[in-house]
Each structure stands twice: as C-alpha cells, then as structure tokens.
Amino acid sequence: MKRLRSLLATVTWCVVAVAAAGTPDRGPGVADTVVVTFQERNGPLFVDWPKPKVVLAITGELDGYIEPCGCTGKENQKGGLSRRQNFLKAMQAAGWPVVAVDLGGQVKRFGKQTEAKFQSIVDGLRGMRYAAVGFGPADLRLPSEELVAAVAPIGDQPTPYLSANVGLLGLDANITPRFRVVEAGGLKIGITTVLGDEEAAKIRNDDIEVVPAEKALVPVAAELAKVGCDHQLLLAWAKPEEAKALAAKFRQFDIVAAAGGADEPPRELPVLPGGAQLVELGHKGMFAVVIGFFDDGSTPVRSQRVPLDARWGEADDMIALLATYQQKLETLGLDGLGLVPIRHPSGRRFAGSAACQECHAEAYEVWAGSGHAKALTTLSDARPRRDADPECLSCHVVGWAPQRFEPFEGGFTGMVKTPHLAHQGCENCHGPAAAHTAVERGDVRATEVERDRLRAEVAISLDTPEAKEKVVNNCLECHDLDNSPQFDFDEYWPSVTH
Amino acid sequence: MKSRGPGAWLVSAVAAAAGIAVGACGAALQATLTPWRIGDLAPVLRAIPPDAPRVEVAEPRHEFGTMGMGTGKSHRFEIRNTGGGPLTLTRGGTSCSCTLSQFESAGSEAADSKQVVPVGESAFVTLTWTGKPPGGFIRQHATILTDDPRRPEVSLVVEGMVVPTWRADPSPIVLPRINASSKQRASTTVFTYGAQPPRVKGLTIDHPQAPRFFSLASAPLAAEQIAAEPGATGGFRIDVDVEPGLPFGRLRQTITTMFEIPEEVTAEITIEGAVGGDLVLVGAGWDSSRQTLELGNVSSRVGMKTRIFLSARGPHRESVRPTVEERVPESLEVTVGEGSAVGSGAVMRFPIDIVIPAGSRPANHVCSQEVPAGRIVLATGHPDEPRLSIPVCVVIGP
Secondary structure, three states, rough: OHHHHHHHHHHHHHHHHHOOOOOOOOOOOOOOOHHHHHHHHOOOOOOOOOOOOOOEEEOOOOOOOOOOOOOOOOOHHHOOOOHHHHHHHHHHHHOOEEEEHHHOOOOOOHHHHHHHHHHHHHHHHHHHOOOEEEEOOOHHHHOHHHHHHHHOEEEEOOOOOOOOOEEEEEHHHOOOEEEEEEOOOOEEEEEEEEEEEHOOOOOOOEEEOOOOOHHHHHHHHHHHHHHHHOOOEEEEEEEEEHHHHHHHHHOOOOOEEOOEEEOOOOOOEEEEEOOOOOOOEOOOOOOEEEEEEEOOOOOEEEEEEEEOHHOOOEEEEEEEHHHHHHHHHHHHHHHHOOOOEOOOOOOOOOOOOOOHHHOOOHHHHHHHHHHHHHHHHHHHOOOOOOOOOHHHHHHOEEOOOOOOOOEOOOOOOOOOOOOOHEEOOOHHHHOOOHHHHHHHHOOOOOOOOHHHHHHHHOOOOOOOOHHHHHHHHHHHOOOOOOOOOOOOOHHHHHOOOO | OOOOOHHHHHHHHHHHHHHHHHHHHHHHHHHOOOOOOOOOHHHHOOOOOOOOOOOEEOEEEEEEEEEEOOOEEEEEEEEEOOOOEEEEEEEEEEEEOOOEEOOOEOOOOOOOOOOOOOOOOEEEEEEEEEEEOOOEEEEEEEEEEEEOOOOOOEEEEEEEEEOOOOOOOOOOOOEEEEEOOOEEEEEEEEEEEEOOEEEEEEEEEOOOOOHOOOOEEEEOOOOOOOHHOOOOOOOEEEEEOOOOOOOOEEEEEEEEEEEEEEOOEHHHEEEEEEEEEEEEEEEEEEOOOOOOEEEEEEEEEOOEEEEEEEEEEEEOHHHHOOOOEEOOOOEEEEOOOOOEOOOOOEEEEEEEEEEEEEEHHOEEEOOOOOOEEEEEEEEEEOOOOOEEEEEEEEEEEO
C-alpha cells in the first residue's frame, strides 16, 4: 500500500513538474473559457516556443494606469500591475528564467495623487523583482524628495532604477547606477537606460542632471563591452526615430526599446539596419513584449507581444498594493491631495439631481433607471473601493471636471457634506442648475425674462449638427477611449433618452 | 517498515511516461483551446494538398495619414484566394474600438461574418477607425481567420495620426519646485491643425494676483518647427515668467489662450508645481508629507547606515555650509559632506551620512504622541533659514 502511495506521489510530482514546464498562457485559477475567449480576442501566445534559455520581459509607458479603469468592465480592458505580476509568475512557473525590465514612464500627471501612485508603482516593481527600470519624462517632473524617496536603494536592497544619463541630485550622487549586468539562464545580459534628448529638453527640474544621451552612452557602452555580455539591451525613453539613431551609433545593443510609438506595439519586432530589434510597448502598460533566447541555431531569438488581458487574472499582493494606495488617497482626502475647487466655466453652482425631479419627473425616472444613477455605487462597491480616488470620482459624481480630475466650486466633495451630488447626475450634461431650480421653486424671485434665461441655460438640443456635436463632446469627456472604448452616441443615447 | 523514496529507474520511467502523456495531453489541450488559429505545428508539417486554399493579402497594412478628431477613415482590404480550393474566411477580433465590416465579394454587397471565396477570387473587408481623444499615433488591427493550412490567421493593420484642433507640448506645464525667492521661466508649444495659422487674440492666467506674479508672452513658431509636427498647420510658443514671492504650497493655475484658425478656439493649459523654500531634504526614508526621517527599527547588534541629501537653491545657495549642532539620540553619528553643484548649478547638494553603530544603546523615538521624535539639528549658513531641525523616527532595540 505504501509502495502504491509512493508511486502515486511520484506520478503526481512528475505530472506537476511537467505541467509546470508548459507554455505560460494564463494566471493561476483562470478558467479555460476565459483563456479561449482572450486567445480569440487578442491572439494566442508563445506558439511553438520551446523552453527558452532566458526571456526578457519588457514593459513600460504605464502612464499612471496602475490598473485599467473598470468603468465599462475591467475584463474588456488590458493592463495593470496585478495582471503583469501574474504574467511574470506564469513564465517563472513554466521554468523560464525571467529578466523583467521596464522602460519607465510610470506616471503622466503631477501632484500629490501622482506622487502616491508613483510610490505604489515603484513598490510594485520592487515586489516583482524588476532587474532594470528607466525614467520617463513625467517621472522626472515629480518633486525630487518624492522621486528619490521612492527610487533610492532601501538598506541593502538595491534600486531597480538605472540610467546612463539621468542623475537624481546629479550623476555623481550615484543614487542610481548607470548600467547593470544580469546573469540568468546561463547568459549575461547588459542593460542600460537613457532619456532621449528631445524629452530631456522639456524637463524643468533643477535637482536632476541630464546629459545628452549619446555622450552618456559612450562610457557606459565601453564598460558593457568589457564585461562580455551575451546580449545588450538599451531602454531608450525616446521616440522611435531618436532610438533608432542611438541604435545606429551603438551597434553592440541587440535589443533597443523606444517610447512614444503607437498606442499598441507591432506584432513583430522590426529589425534595424545594425541588426538590433526595435521594441515598442504601446501606451498605458497594456502590453508586455517578451524576447526569448534559445539554444536553437535556426531561431535563436523569438519575440511575443503579450496583451495583459483577463487571462492573467489578478494577483493578491498587487491587489493589496492597490488597496494600500486607495487607503492613502482616502486618508489624504481632497485637501491633502491639494485639490482646490476650480470655478465652473459658467460661474454657476450645482443643485443635485433630486432638485430636478419635481418638475422633470419623467426625465428623472429615466435617469434613475440608468447606470448614471449608480455611478458612485460602482466605486464604493469595488474591491478595493475607489470612491476616494479623484481620477475615478471625476466621472462618477456631479460637479467635477472629468479630464482634470478636480472638483468645481460647489461640486461633490464627499458623501458627508454633498450626498445630493453623488452619481453622474443631470447637471453634468445640462450644466449647473442651482439658480434655475431656486427660481422655479420660488426660493428666489425673478422676472419672466430672467426665468426663461435660466431655463435656456440648462436646455440642451440635438436638433442641429453643431448642437449635437457639443453634446457628444461633453459625453466624450467621460466616455473616452480609455473608459468607454465602444462608445457611440447614437447607439448609447436611446438608453438614456428623455 | 522504513519508508523509502522511489528508485531512480522508477522516477525516470514514470517521468518519461508522464512527460509523454502530459505532452500529448498538453498538445491536445492546446489544439482544443486554439484550433487552427495558432499556426499550429501539425498542419505545417502535413503535406499541403493541391486543392488547399491559399490566402493572400497584397497590402495587410494601410497608412491613414493624419485624421481629425471625431473623423472616421476607412480602408477596404482585398483578401484573395490563390490556392487550389475554396477559402473560408471568418471575422476574428479587432483591437480597441476598431470597426470591421462584414465580408463583401467582388462586385457584391455581402453581409456575413463568414465567407467562402472561390479559387482565384477575392473577398473584401473594410476597417474603420474614428479618431477619439486624446489623439496621437494609432495602430489598430483586425484578425481574419482562414482555413489556409499555411496561414490560419491574417492580421489587417491600420495606422495613422489622429490630430486634434490644437495640442500643447508639454501640457500641463510642470515646475516641480518653484523657488519662492527666484524668478523662473516655463514654456509650452501650442500646435494648431486648422485651415490657417493661428492668430492669437488673448493670453491670461487665472491667478488672483496674476499681474504681480506672472507675465505671459506668445510668439509664432518657426516654419521648421511646424513642419516637424505631423498634420500641424501652425503654432505658437507661450512663455510664462514666474516672479519671486509666491506663497509656499501647491500651485495649479490655468492659462487660457484664445486664437483663430480661422474658427475661434479657447485653449486651456494648466501650469502646476510646488512653491517651496531654499532648503529641501531628499533621500530614502525622508517622508515629505510628515516631514520626518523614518529610520525604523534598528537592531543595536547590527546597526545601520543611510544617506540623505540637503539640497540648497536660490540666491544664497553658495553660502550654505551645513554643520551638525545637535543629535538625539546621541548614538546617531551624522556627517555632512562637501557641497557639489547639481547639473547647471542652480542647486547645491550636500550628502548627510547617518550611522547608528553596532552596539549603540537602546533608544525609543517612535514618533507617537507619547514618545516624541529624535532630531538632527543643522546650522545651515543660510541667512533666512539658519537652523534646520530634522525630526527622526527610530527605535534602537536589542
């Protein structure tokens, strides 16, 4: 009996080991149906790949999308650190030695929320054991105290950041190294990063020293050449043309990554005249690009564009990191985040959707039955909850500037003080209506002319192309490409028409 | 009875058997999950029968060029069957928000997501993209599935540049640290895409004391700058001079510019930054929100060391000479290094090495209401900020 048990244990061990060495195609626990759905939608992965000696997993241009916006179903969108973590783990579980590197560009905005987000993202990259991370221009627009606090080595833990030409507090402060040589799968891979000159010229941060990319690469390339690397990787935060020019001058780099290309990377890597493969990553961290090196004379290098879609599932530790980030936003509050209400372009104030109900009962009913009337609930019900996140709130409450992520004067500030402005209410389309409702209720006296003027202010029309364009443009403030990619006004309008 | 591990022969045999079995299962599963679509090995290895279809797309990639925001552009791709048997095409997925038409045969208005293309004939499919904010370089694709054993899927790609009415670069304008005692300049470039070059009619900033703290100016761009921006028909540069004296804290203002191209456009560009003093601490462990140095729990057996920096800017930066005046707990060893200019020299940097030697006496400065912070006090040499007290949160334990 014991012998049988031993045999079964052996079989199980073998099966697990062999299964673990398969091709990575999903995150843990993700069902076959999900995998098939996303294979059909976004393509299969690693087809015909034998086990590589080592893979480079290249990411970048996260642009602040620590997770994809879930407004229209997160499963329909790509990106996020959580899926990225599972994707990297899936490759490791398959027995592939993984070297994860990131081009940079973790954030795109400025301010306290961006600082908190940057810190969380860098914590996430450290957790995912990135071997190299570069600087994007928006990263370098953060105040240096925040940047250095997030990036600098912590005790004996080295920083994943490196740059040939960017020095926080000066290159000779040596807060980040200029290059790194990583050994994995029996191969030596030399890695460095640069910020392209065009982007560097726009940085206005006296705490940061940036030298021209080409000049900075000369000594770094010489050092890398001495080490005898099997492969050399240049992560260049530069437009493809600038990156190509660097690749032409430093032909020792066989992989060159560029920034600022199209919104999604090409399926196949272009090969540059010197033989280097040019990597584009797309925007918002929706894709990773994997380059595998093989013991295969006919195909020593393969590449795969990997969409970070729902087939990778969610990683618990990255969800915990997101929760911590959201808690920090809640603790800081709108004041702590430095969000001072701005004046609405009309100068008017908000009344709240309930104030419209008395006279516009039918329209109110339509609204109350629509998704707009539950907009804030979707944030408070989310796990982790996002109802303290200005980047989410701006399209889920009344009285915010959607693309500026900040409140108008008299707009929603929280459920305690402004519960009447919760959800995506009437005034986000019709405009602030406090004066109009006050006059109609008789709280304020007004002449007939004045009353009609106030009515006209909140009336919207689809009768002419110009009027319709104005309405559609207002919708696009929230139903933008990120959050509502399928939005088509004529298709959506019937569900809220009134 | 003593339990024994499996013999080497058994492990090898079972592993080999399991490997074959799992390999076969894996292959079968792979085939189930991705039938035909993955360029799977089996069809490639099989001899291609002479009556097999062959898919050919002469131009699978189409360049739209520049296109306006909200404007749709379409391209009709021709998919030809050059094989020996009928070719079956099926509409696959598209990337974000791209519209793929139904198939149409040559000379017909077809409407199906599946189409059989006779030998020597073609089917057509149209890919449409409508430019949406924020614009920029787009690359979208659609997938067509085929029963050509050599090419189970075809990817049709459209690329282009979606141009808005106008675009500012950089936007927002960010000045990470606005020094309260010095003048600073920031700039942005506005590209326009209208029928004529822009005629700037107004330039304002929404600060309550705008005339005192800000001066704005615009100037047309040189022709080569405009030519370098795809689709741009004109542009101008905005320079913002920020005068000294702004109150400390966050700055976020809106610059509004009105121009004609020939329609009248009102463009808003944000300028933001943080106004601060001349002396700033920077480094791992420095919590700028709490204004404390977080050293955490330190074992007196091991000790610790860290480095932070004092950066000095403004007109008095050259006179800054930090020296240590006070340390609490006294076991903190603090050394201030020589100053060095950063980059262009607008900032001086002083390294501050902090060491808690092994064998230090236990100390509790956990930074709670009951247990206050320790501190490092520096004499700075700066005429307006002569002393700098750095609260230190640290617990030195066994």
